[in-house]
Amino acid sequence: MKTDINKKSSEGDTNSMDTFNNISSLVIRLRKEDDRLARMMKNMKWLYIVMIIIYAGLMILNPDPELKLHERISGFCYVSAFIIFAVLFKQKIRDFNKVDYSLSSAEMLTRAAHRYRFSFSQFFFVLPSILLIDAGFSISLFHRLTSMSPLNRILILQAFYLPLILISGLIGYLIWRRKHKPLYENAKELLKELKE
Amino acid sequence: MDSKEEKFRKIIAENKDRLKRICRYYAPSAEDQKDIYQEILINVWRSLESFRGEASIGTWIYRIAVNTSLDFAGKSYKQMKLNIDIETPNIKNLLIEEENDPAIKERQIENLKLHLNHLGIIDKAIMGLVLDDLSTREIAEIIGITESNIRVKIHRIKETLKDRMKGETYEN
Numbered sequence: 001m002k003t004d005i006n007k008k009s010s011e012g013d014t015n016s017m018d019t020f021n022n023i024s025s026l027v028i029r030l031r032k033e034d035d036r037l038a039r040m041m042k043n044m045k046w047l048y049i050v051m052i053i054i055y056a057g058l059m060i061l062n063p064d065p066e067l068k069l070h071e072r073i074s075g076f077c078y079v080s081a082f083i084i085f086a087v088l089f090k091q092k093i094r095d096f097n098k099v100d101y102s103l104s105s106a107e108m109l110t111r112a113a114h115r116y117r118f119s120f121s122q123f124f125f126v127l128p129s130i131l132l133i134d135a136g137f138s139i140s141l142f143h144r145l146t147s148m149s150p151l152n153r154i155l156i157l158q159a160f161y162l163p164l165i166l167i168s169g170l171i172g173y174l175i176w177r178r179k180h181k182p183l184y185e186n187a188k189e190l191l192k193e194l195k196e
Numbered sequence: 197m198d199s200k201e202e203k204f205r206k207i208i209a210e211n212k213d214r215l216k217r218i219c220r221y222y223a224p225s226a227e228d229q230k231d232i233y234q235e236i237l238i239n240v241w242r243s244l245e246s247f248r249g250e251a252s253i254g255t256w257i258y259r260i261a262v263n264t265s266l267d268f269a270g271k272s273y274k275q276m277k278l279n280i281d282i283e284t285p286n287i288k289n290l291l292i293e294e295e296n297d298p299a300i301k302e303r304q305i306e307n308l309k310l311h312l313n314h315l316g317i318i319d320k321a322i323m324g325l326v327l328d329d330l331s332t333r334e335i336a337e338i339i340g341i342t343e344s345n346i347r348v349k350i351h352r353i354k355e356t357l358k359d360r361m362k363g364e365t366y367e368n
Contacts, residue, residue: 100246101239101263102256104340105321108263190266193318194341 041093048086055079070139077136081129088125106194109187116184118176123169134161204241211257218261221324224279236264251337258330258338262321278312278320278327280305286329290357311360319353326350 059067059075095115101108138157145153208215215236219229239260247256280287282298282305290308312323318339325335332350336343 100243101260101267102243102246102251103263104259104338105263105266105318106340108340109266190318193316194339 041090044093045090048082052079052082052086055082068143070143074136074140077132077139081132081136084129084132088129106191109191109194113184113187113191116180116187118173118181118184130165134158134165137161200244204244207240207244207253207257208237211253214254214257215261217328218258218265218324221279221284221327222265222277224277232265235267236261239264255334255337258325258334262325262338265324266317266321278309278324280309280312280327284327286327290323290327290354307361308357311357314360315353315356319349322346322349323353 055075056079060072060079062072099108099112103111138154138161141157142150142153145156148156215233216229219233219236223229223232240257243256243260247253251259282302284305287305287308290312312320315323322335322339325338330338332343332346335350336346339346
């Protein structure tokens with residue numbers, strides 16, 4: 001009764017879908033979109049490279065004798081955080097652009113659920129960058145707040161930095177809840193239906 | 197024309213009828229069919245690099261088409277409706293009572309369509325493949341669960357449809 005998938009004959013009328021026949025304009029649009037994405041990725045890569053070179057040049061390698069050691073260390077922290085962010089960002093963009101529709105539905109849904117999940121493990125990947133920026137920020141300002149005791153200086157800097165991080169985290173969570181949570185839940189719901 | 201474009205055009209030309217049929221199942225209006233067709237073409241283009249001939253081109257195309265229709269980020273998700281009519285191949289496998297009167301048969305099909313569209317999204321996708329006369333092995337490869345699971349699901353769906361349609365009269 002069953003026939004081979006490749007040998008199925010065409011059915012139904014073809015007139016209703018005449019508009020589908022001309023795929024040239026679509027190919028042009030797809031090609032343009034590919035080029036645009038490739039260009040964007042390339043531009044981002046160069047932007048990161050240039051920024052890293054400029055920051056490293058100005059804040060670490062700068063031969064200016066007035067540039068103190070703590071400022072160089074602070075610069076090193078910023079540049080390191082920037083490199084980690086660049087790598088993570090590149091990976092994230094690549095993951096989002098590499099949605100493979102030719103996988104089985106179960107596999108595609110599993111990957112989608114994984115991609116859109118909210119997980120604290122993701123936070124641990126960003127943590128080194130957060131700590132490096134904190135270190136860079138604290139080192140550079142520690143020497144300017146000379147009127148206070150060292151402990152107070154550290155506490156004040158952390159009191160300023162930590163709420164910033166918490167607010168950023170909260171904004172990230174709200175964005176996830178609004179944009180990605182419904183996608184995550186839909187993928188999970190379909191996977192559940194698939195396994196029933 | 198580069199090799200990607202050439203490959204794309206070849207695949208689309210060879211599978212045009214199959215794609216049109218799938219679009220007809222999943223989209224009720226000509227406009228929606230055009231939209232879903234475009235979405236499938238875009239996803240075929242994006243997935244071209246992943247095609248290495250491990251699956252048959254037919255299975256590969258069906259996977260993309262079914263996954264596109266399941267795409268929960270797209271506007272079609274949850275509104276996905278199986279669109280069947282008298283011309284649908286293998287419709288007789290699902291009709292509970294075989295009818296010769298075209299008017300009654302048409303009402304039966306309308307009723308079947310209504311019940312089919314009360315099924316879950318995955319079940320609708322599976323029934324779309326059943327109506328396209330794919331074997332359970334092929335459906336299992338596309339959906340990604342075992343053949344026996346697919347058989348159980350199809351049996352369960354048919355039983356549900358039979359139960360829901362039982363006792364409904366189609367007098368002329």
